[in-house]
Amino acid sequence: MNNPSIVLYGAKNAKLEDKTVPELAEPHDVLVRINYVGVCGSDVHFWHHGGIGKMVNSSTGIVMGHEASGTIHSIGPSVKSFKPGDRVAIEPGVPCRLCKACKAGTYNLCREMRFAAAPGPPDTQGTLSKYFRSSEDFVYKIPDEMGLDEAVLVEPLAVAVHAVKLGAVKPGETVVVMGSGTIGLLCAAAARQFGAHRVVLVDILEKKLEFAAQYLNFETYCSPTHISAEENAEKLLEKLGLAEDGTDTFGGRVDTVIEASGAASSIETGIHILRPGGKYVQTGLGKPKIEFPIVAMGQKELMVRGCFRYGSGDYELAVSLINKGLIDVKPLISSVTPFEKAPEAWEKTARGEGIKNLIQGVQD
Ligand SMILES: [Zn+2]
Ligand SMILES: [Zn+2]
The missing domain is CATH 3.40.50.720 (NAD(P)-binding Rossmann-like Domain)
Incomplete structure (x- = not known):
């Protein structure tokens, strides 16, 4: 498979499928090889009900996952701050950067936000894939000492x-x-x-x-x-x-x-x-x-x-709080489920088992 992905078609209906590897469409795009994906309450809701408000399109499905960490695989021609191999926490929403909300520094309120695993139209594919495309300004380098599993907790x-x-x-x-x-x-x-x-x-x-x-x-x-x-x-x-x-x-x-x-x-x-x-x-x-x-x-x-998601400076501060040892997120990690068994991790969270259950990225 080129890009194994966990695709949700509706309530309790998820499939492991091959997707095309996303292309670097914009000069500032980065392609991230996913290492870990976290499970949160909204994933469980999607798994049980096929969506929140907006339902997943049952014929095309949607790639799940929005809390994730990974390793930079390739970079667009204008990317200056990353090189392949850099380890990153991924901010799952990329706003338009042009509207009033974006220009006021409140990009989390952008109406054109493309948020991972959010049904559209247009759908935005999630992070439960081997490869996920993001943008240079929405991935954050993590220090060597920080585990890629810990980096998933940067999102919450x-x-x-x-x-x-x-x-x-x-x-x-x-x-x-x-x-x-x-x-x-x-x-x-x-x-x-x-x-x-x-x-x-x-x-x-x-x-x-x-x-x-x-x-x-x-x-x-x-x-x-x-x-x-x-x-x-x-x-x-x-x-x-x-x-x-x-x-x-x-x-x-x-x-x-x-x-x-x-x-x-x-x-x-x-x-x-x-x-x-x-x-x-x-x-x-x-x-x-x-x-x-x-x-x-x-x-x-x-x-x-x-209060809605996160905005300017929040990811940077979260990375720094973990990095400086001011907030220890390790005790919150309860389990790691293999990629192919992602629905088991959703079920685990649904049963209230553990604090943060993770899904491992595709292994080579
Ligand atoms: Zn979440
Ligand atoms: Zn905007």
Whole structure:
């Protein structure tokens, strides 16, 4: 085969196929030999449902995968910063670089974004291939000491860096992260790097919190599922000693909440635990519409903001945080599945096994 690829045709229907090797179409293109691909929640959703919002075209299929690392195989004539053999973390979306969003430095909001494994039209093929074409400015050299497996975690860490930046986390703050999956854990780790003095991880699964507690010595809180968000907020604040003296649940002492679960109850709780003037960042994706405590938001003058993927400087900072040993992503890597068995890795993640499951690139 020239370019073995894992192609998804619909729910539970994936095939290992040969694809043509992408050509270097633009002078700044690079062709990357993929070493590892990470599995994330969206992959699992695609595997189970055949897409998110937009469905995969069932006759042409789409190559899966968007979190990836690799080795530069060949370069276009204008590429100056890379040579074949360089090891890289791949940013999976390439924007148009021409629109207002791009020119304002918010290229993650580009309407013309071509994101790996995103159904179109036009479809953008993913990274679960032997070869993946990217662009010089969307691959990032990793240092010799960094493993190519670790480099896959640059993607979720970039998501976390973006969220913490948007939350304007400052030294000394108390930050609560709702949800302790990969993104939640990395948001907590990043918040500490931005100077937060107290970082608390919240989840509904004790097992995940146990991991969080030993991973970076985070404080944790396990949300009971049978109580209201108001009660839950009260309990959380009490347990952590963050309740404002003599007030109700609208008076927490939490400076910033980063919501990384997307669960409606968690969103509500997150709003209630914030101090007046606190900040709230939504990075988790759940139901498109939910009940929202908008009066609490208004009366506390909260800053509430959306957060989407990663933008300018986020990949560079993520690489540097790992490289300098400030955030250790190795403990998050739970398994490596051979390329041909990619669906097994999706299933593993679907069952909640491990933190970050990887798929190995095609072996020669
Ligand atoms: Zn992902
Ligand atoms: Zn653009």
